[in-house]
Amino acid sequence: MYTVIDLLRDQGIEQGLEKGIEKGRQEGRQEGRQEGRQEDIEKLLLKGILSPDEIASVLEVDRAWVEEIARQVTRKK
Numbered sequence: 001m002y003t004v005i006d007l008l009r010d011q012g013i014e015q016g017l018e019k020g021i022e023k024g025r026q027e028g029r030q031e032g033r034q035e036g037r038q039e040d041i042e043k044l045l046l047k048g049i050l051s052p053d054e055i056a057s058v059l060e061v062d063r064a065w066v067e068e069i070a071r072q073v074t075r076k077k
Helices: 004-047 052-059 063-076
Strands: none
Touching: 004 052, 004 063, 052 063
16 A cells, blocks of 8 residues: 555655756766866967966966866877
8 A cells, every 4th residue: 555655755766866867967067068178278278379377367267277287288299
């Protein structure tokens, strides 16, 4: 026999799953944006037009992150 307690439990599980799925989607979108931003930084560094400080300023990202990417790009060459 299906009781009110069973119904509430099932609804709670369903809500938890929905929240988990949404959180996963948000994290995936954030990760995708960061990867895209990293690609942009790499391209700008390879062009050699802007310094890491200028890139960080223009893209409004952490300078240390840009400098780390610059080191990675330098190692690839």
